[in-house]
Amino acid sequence: MIRFDSVTKxxxxxxxxxxxxxxxxxxxxxxxxxxxxxxxxSTLLKLIALIERPTRGQVLMDGRNIGRLPAREIPKHRRxxxxxxxxxxxxxxxxxxxxxxxxxxxxxxxxxxxARRVRAALDQVGLxxxxxxxxxxxxxxxxxxVGIARxxxxxxxxxxxxxxxxxxxxxxxxxxxxxxxxxxxIGVTMLIATHDLNLLxxxxxxxxxxANGELSEPEDDALVF
Amino acid sequence: xxxWLKLHVRNCQGALIDLAARPLATLLTAAVIGIALAMPxxxxxxxxxxxxxxxxxxxxxxxxxxxxxxxxxxxxxxLASDIEKMNGVEQVSVTDADTAFAEFAAATGFGEVLxxxxxxxxxxxxxxxxxxxxxxxxxxxxxxxxxxxxxxxIVQIDTAWVERLxxxxxxxxxxxxxxxxxxxxxVLIIVGNTIRLDIQSRRDEIEVLKLLGASDGFVRRxxxxxxxxxxxxxxxxxxxxxxxxxxxxxxxxxTLIGLYSSDVALLGIDGSTLxxxxxxxxxxxxxxxWSAVARHLAAxxxx
Numbered sequence: 001m002i003r004f005d006s007v008t009k010x011x012x013x014x015x016x017x018x019x020x021x022x023x024x025x026x027x028x029x030x031x032x033x034x035x036x037x038x039x040x041x042s043t044l045l046k047l048i049a050l051i052e053r054p055t056r057g058q059v060l061m062d063g064r065n066i067g068r069l070p071a072r073e074i075p076k077h078r079r080x081x082x083x084x085x086x087x088x089x090x091x092x093x094x095x096x097x098x099x100x101x102x103x104x105x106x107x108x109x110x111x112x113x114x115a116r117r118v119r120a121a122l123d124q125v126g127l128x129x130x131x132x133x134x135x136x137x138x139x140x141x142x143x144x145x146v147g148i149a150r151x152x153x154x155x156x157x158x159x160x161x162x163x164x165x166x167x168x169x170x171x172x173x174x175x176x177x178x179x180x181x182x183x184x185x186i187g188v189t190m191l192i193a194t195h196d197l198n199l200l201x202x203x204x205x206x207x208x209x210x211a212n213g214e215l216s217e218p219e220d221d222a223l224v225f
Numbered sequence: 226x227x228x229w230l231k232l233h234v235r236n237c238q239g240a241l242i243d244l245a246a247r248p249l250a251t252l253l254t255a256a257v258i259g260i261a262l263a264m265p266x267x268x269x270x271x272x273x274x275x276x277x278x279x280x281x282x283x284x285x286x287x288x289x290x291x292x293x294x295x296x297x298x299x300x301x302x303x304l305a306s307d308i309e310k311m312n313g314v315e316q317v318s319v320t321d322a323d324t325a326f327a328e329f330a331a332a333t334g335f336g337e338v339l340x341x342x343x344x345x346x347x348x349x350x351x352x353x354x355x356x357x358x359x360x361x362x363x364x365x366x367x368x369x370x371x372x373x374x375x376x377x378x379i380v381q382i383d384t385a386w387v388e389r390l391x392x393x394x395x396x397x398x399x400x401x402x403x404x405x406x407x408x409x410x411x412v413l414i415i416v417g418n419t420i421r422l423d424i425q426s427r428r429d430e431i432e433v434l435k436l437l438g439a440s441d442g443f444v445r446r447x448x449x450x451x452x453x454x455x456x457x458x459x460x461x462x463x464x465x466x467x468x469x470x471x472x473x474x475x476x477x478x479x480t481l482i483g484l485y486s487s488d489v490a491l492l493g494i495d496g497s498t499l500x501x502x503x504x505x506x507x508x509x510x511x512x513x514x515w516s517a518v519a520r521h522l523a524a525x526x527x528x
C-alpha cells in the first residue's frame with residue numbers, strides 16, 4: 001500500500017534526514033517507527049502527508065508516486081489520511097465537536113451526516129459527553145483523544161501518528177495505543193512514530209527502526225511482532 | 226452545487242460572526258473605507274452641482290452687439306436675422322434705440338434730464354445668445370466676425386468669469402478622479418493589511434486546515450467574505466455620511482444660490498452615485514482581501 005523506494009530527504013543546512021530508505025507497508029498493517037530523536041521518523045511521516053517532498057527516490061501509495069503529485073492534488077491526497085500529532089493541533093476556540101467536524105466539513109458532508117459521524121467518533125474515544133468542551137477545558141489525554149477522533153472521523157485508509165503519546169503518562173499512553181489497535185482491527189493501515197519502546201511490547205504490529213535516516217536493526221528483536 | 230452554495234453561506238455567516246466578535250476594530254476599518262468612499266463621492270457631487278449652477282446661469286455667455294448710431298432699424302433686424310443663422314448662435318434679440326432709451330430713463334430716474342438731450346444717443350442693440358456647447362475659442366471667433374460688419378460699433382463680451390468657473394470645475398473633476406484612484410488604492414491597502422493581520426493571527430488554524438486536506442479555495446473563502454463585509458459596511462457608512470452631509474449643507478447652499486438670483490435646484494445623491502459607492506466598497510473590500518490572501522496564504526504551509 002505504501003512503499004518507500006530509495007527515498008532520500010535532504011534539508012538545506014542540516015543535511016540528509018532520510019537516506020536511501022526503502023520499505024513497504026501493506027494494507028491493514030500496523031507499523032511502529034522507532035528511533036532516537038533526529039532519526040528521521042517525523043520526516044518519514046511528513047513525506048507521506050506531503051508536508052515534505054523527497055529529494056530523491058519514490059514514495060508510492062497504491063502504486064502512485066505521491067512525491068510527484070502536483071500541488072493542486074495535495075488536498076485530495078491528505079483527505080485520504082488521518083493524522084495525529086504529538087501536540088494534537090486542536091483549534092483552541094472551537095469545541096471538541098467542531099474540531100472533529102472539520103475534516104467532514106472540508107469533505108463536504110451534510111450537517112446531519114457530520115453530526116452523526118462526529119458523535120460516533122467522540123463516542124469511540126469516550127468523549128461524547130464533552131463534545132461542547134473547548135480544548136482548554138480538557139486534559140492532555142482528552143485532547144489527544146479528540147485529535148484521534150478527528151483523524152479517524154473520515155474513516156481514512158491510512159492513519160499516521162507522530163509521537164501521539166509523547167505528552168501523556170504511561171497509563172494514558174497505553175489507552176491511546178489500544179485505541180489505535182481498535183482502528184487497526186477494522187482495517188485501517190497505521191504508521192505510528194514513537195520512542196516509547198515499553199508500549200510496543202503490549203501491542204501487536206511491526207517495528208521499523210530508524211537511525212540517522214536509515215533503516216537499522218532493532219536492538220531487541222523481541223520487540224518485533 | 227448544493228455543497229458549494231452551503232459552503233458559501235456558511236463562510237459568509239462565519240465572516241460576519243467573526244467581525245461581530247470584534248466590533249471596534251470592524252467599525253474602525255469600515256469607517257476608514259466609508260470616509261475614503263464618501264470623499265470622492267462628495268467631491269463629485271460638488272462638481273456636478275457646480276456644473277449645474279454654471280449651466281443654470283443661461284445668460285452668462287450672452288453678449289451685446291452695439292450698432293453704429295444712426296443705423297436703420299430695418300438694417301438692425303436684417304443683421305439680427307443673419308447672425309441667428311450663423312453657426313454657434315442660438316438666438317438673437319433686437320433692442321431698438323428708443324426702447325433702450327426709455328428703459329434707461331426709467332431705470333436711472335434721469336428721464337427729465339435725458340429729455341433735454343438733442344436726440345437719442347443710444348444705438349440699436351443686438352442681444353446674442355450663443356449655443357450652450359460653444360467653446361471659448363469659437364465664441365471669440367464669432368465675436369471677431371461680428372466686429373467686421375460695418376454696422377457694428379462694439380461687441381461687448383464678458384464670459385471670463387464663467388470660463389474661470391468652468392476651468393475650476395474641470396480641475397476639480399480631475400481632482401475627483403485622482404482622489405478616487407488614490408483613496409481606492411489606500412482602501413485596498415488598508416483592507417489588505419487588515420486581512421493580512423487576520424491571516425497571521427489564524428496561522429495555526431490555516432496550517433491545520435491545510436493538513437486536513439482543505440483546498441486553497443476553502444481556506445481563502447472566509448477571508449474574502451471578511452473583506453466583502455468590510456466593503457459592505459464601508460459603503461453603508463459612506464452613504465450615511467453623504468446623506469448627512471447633504472442634509473446639513475443643502476439649506477445654506479440653497480440660500481447662497483438664491484442670493485445669486487438663480488433658481489437652480491441643488492443636486493442630491495442620486496441612484497447612480499449610490500450604486501458607484503456600493504460598487505466601490507465591494508470592490509475595495511473583496512479586492513483588498515484577495516490581494517492579501519493571494520500573497521500570504523500560499524506562504525502558510527503545514528510543517
